[in-house]
Amino acid sequence: MDGRTVTTMEDALVEPDRGTMAELYARHVPAAIRLAYLLTGDPSQAEDLAHDAFIRCVGRFGHLRAREAFDAYLRRAVVNLHTSKLRRTRLEREWLRREGHRAVNTTASMPDVGAREDLWRALQTLPPRQRAALVLRYYEDLSEHDTATALGCSVAAVKSLVQRGSEALRSRLGGEDR
C-alpha cells in the first residue's frame, strides 16, 4: 500500500443523510446565495436559485467526498441555472407569483453599501453571461481557466466576455474616466 486511503464503493455511493445535508447546506449554500445575488441582483431570487442548485447537487451527487468538488459543482450549477434562459424565466415567474407584491421593497431594503449604485445598476443590465464572467473573475477571484470551467466555455470566450462586459460598463457609466 502506498499509504493512500482507498475508498470503497460503499463509502463512495452512500447518499448524504439528513444531518449531512444540513451540514452541507450550512457550509456551502450561504456562499452560493451570495454568488446568486450578484448574478441576479435580487436576494429572493438568489435564494431560490441557490436552493435549486443545492437540491440539484445533492440529488445527483451521491458521494460527496471532496468539499472542493461540491463547491465547484454548486458554483457551476448556480451559474448554469442563472444563464439558462428558460430556467431563469421560470424562476422569475415563480418568484413573481410568490413575492411580486414586495419585490421592489426587498431590493430597496438592502443597506446602502456605498456610492457605486450606478455601477451596480449598470452591472444588472449586462447580458447574463457577461455578468457571470465578471462576477466569477472579480468576486470569486477565479482564474480565467476556472471561470471557463464554471461557465462551460473556452478561456478565449471568458476573455471576450470580460472584455465586452467591462467595455459595456464603461459605456453605460457615461464615459467616466476609469
Next chain:
Amino acid sequence: MTDLEHELKELLHAKADHLGTPAAAPQEVLRRGRRRQARTVAGSALAGIVALAVAIAAVGAVTRAPAPQPADTSKGAPYPERTTSIQGFTVTAPQGWTLQDLWPWSSVLTTSAQSCSFSGSGTPVGGSGSPVAQPSQDCTSTPQPVPGGVPVLSVSNFDPGTSSTLCGLGDRTPVDLPLTGVAYVVTALSHGQSADSLRQACPHADRIETALGGPIPYAVVSFVGAQASPSDAAWIRDWFHHVPIYDPAIVPSKVQPSALPGPGYVVEAGASWRLEATAPFGCDASACRAQAVLVGVSVDTTETATTVDLPVPGQPVVEASDPLVTWGTADGSVASIDAIGDSRTGPATLVWWPAGIQTVAPDVHDGWIWWAEVPYGRDASITGANGQTYLLSQTRPPIDLAGGRIPTTTAPDGTVTGTLNLFGRTWTFSDTKDGFLVSSGDSTINSMLNGGSTMFDVAGGTLMLAQEGPSVSFVKVKVDGGPTINGWWMPAEDELGHPGRVWVIPLPGTGTGVKIADDGFPPSATSWPVHAAPFPGGVVMGGGQDGVSWKLAYGDPPERCLQVAFVAGDTASDPARCLGVPEPGVASLDDVAGETSSLVVVIAPAGSHVTTAGQVVYPQCVDMPEGSGAYAGLNVCVAIVPVSAGDVTFRATDANGHLVPASPFTVRAEPGRLALIKTP
C-alpha cells in the same frame, strides 16, 4: 487591474457581505433534496447517457477473448507515449503500451430492460381484418447495471484483445491477467451499483477507486500481475495515486454514444485528436472491415470520427487529412510515406495493426496504419519495398470564398435554422431559445455565445462564429499569404433579444490571418486551429482601442519566442523581436514602439496582478498555457500607451498585494520609442 475593475471588485464584495443568508437549511429545501436523491438513486445514470440498449446477445457472435499477447508491434515503430481525452477522461499511456477506447461497448451492453404489457379489444372486420380498436401498450424500463460497469478505456502493458476486458462484460468472462501484466480500467457506473458486483467482475483487481465526472460515477480499477516488473507496477500505482476524484470536464450532457463501430486501439494522439485502429463488433474471419479512425475532440469534449478503410488491390495507400494530422492505411508492400500538405511535408510514422485487431480481422495481417504531423495533407509520396516511389493525390472540397446569406427556415417555435456546406459536409446552424447551436448531422458540436464570438475546430478546418448587430454588413478573414474568406451570415437575436446576425467564417487547415468587419473596431489577429500546440504565428491574445490593434503571438521557435506586434493603426519602428523571459519571481518590461503609440508588455510571475496608475490605459493579461515553453505559467500583460497619454505606471503585485521585484515601471510613449521614466 483597471480602476473600474477595482471598483467592481469592491462593490461585489460589499454587496455580498451585506446580504443576509439563512443560517440553517429550511426544511423545505432538505425535503426536496431528499426527494431528489431518492429519484436519482432509483434511476440508472447510464440509462440516460447510453443510447437505447441492444441485447448483448446481438454481439454473441464475437469471438471469445484471445489469450493476452505482448503489446510490442512485430514491425514498424512501437506505439509512442500517448496522452488524450476519451469521453472527457484524460489518460496517458507509456510508449509501447496498449491504450484502448472501450466506450463503443456502451452501445451494445444492456443497461436497462424493457417489459411491456398489451391490452385491447375489438372486432375483427369480416373475420380477417385487423381489430378496429388498437391494443394499448404499457412499457416500463428497469435499470440493469453491468456488474463491471460500462468500460470507458484501459491502459495495459499487454494486449487484452477486444472481446472482453479485465472486468468482464455482462456474461463475458474477464480477460486473464498475465503474470507480468499491469493495467488499469476506467469504467462508468450506475448509481446504486454495489461494490461487490465490481469486485466480483474484476477478480484480479489490485485496487479500486471511485470518482466522479459531472454526475456520472466511475471507477478506476488497477491490476498488477504477480511477476510484474517493479517499474511497471510503480507506474500503475503512481498513476492510480493521482486519479482525479472529481473532474468537472467530464460533463454528462457531452457524454455520448461512441463514434466508433467497435473498441479501438489508440495508436497516436494529440491535444484534440486521437488515431484509433478498430474493427466493428461481430467481425469474423470471412468478412471484416477494420478501419483507421481519427477521433476529433472538441473543446466541450464532444467527439467526432473520420474513418479510413483498408487499402484495396491496386491502391496500396489510403490517405485522409485533418487540420492537424494526415493519416491513413497502407498495405505491407509500402516501406515509407511522406505526407505533403500546403505548408509542410513530413515523414509518416508507420505502425503495424494491433494484434487484437489482427485476431478478429485477419485481412489486416499485412498492413500498416500511418500518420504524419502534417496539417491538411493533400498528397503523399510513397516508397515501396522495392524502392520505387510514386505520388498519391487526393482532392478536397474547395472553400467558397464569396460568403453570403445562409438560407434559413423558421419553425413555429421561432427557431431559425440555416444549412450550409462547409469542408465537404452539411452544417446546420440554429438560433434557438437556448442559444445558437451548430451541428453537423445529429450531433450538436458547440453552442454559440450570444453577443460574443468563438472558434472551434472541426474536421477540415476551424469555424469562426461572430455575433454582430444588423448594421454590420461584412465579417471576413484575410489569410496571411492567402485569400480573403468572406463570412456567411444568418439572422440571430443576441442574448438580450435584440436583432442581429451570426457570421460564420470557415478557416481551412492551419493558418493565421486578420479578422475584419465594419463593426467600428480595428482588425484583429487570429490563428487556427484553436487547439493546437504552439506554432509560429499562433495568436495567444489580441486587443485594440481607438483604431489601433495588436497581437501577442508565438514566434519561431514558439517555445522560446513570444512576440507582440501592431496589427492595424500603427507600425513598429523596429523589427519584431522575442520578448525576454524575466528571472523567476521578478517582473520585466518590454515594448514595441510605434509613431503614435507604444505596446507595453509587462511579464510577471504566475498569480500576479498588473495594474496601472497615472494616465488611463487598459492592460490585457493572459496566463501563458502549459506547452508554451519558457513562458509557461507567466502572466503576460499588454497595453496600448498612446503618445499623448503622458506618464503611465505599471505595478505588478503578488497574490498578497506585495510589489513584485523590479516593479513598478513608469513609462512615457514617444514617437518611435518608449521612454522609461522611473524604476524602483
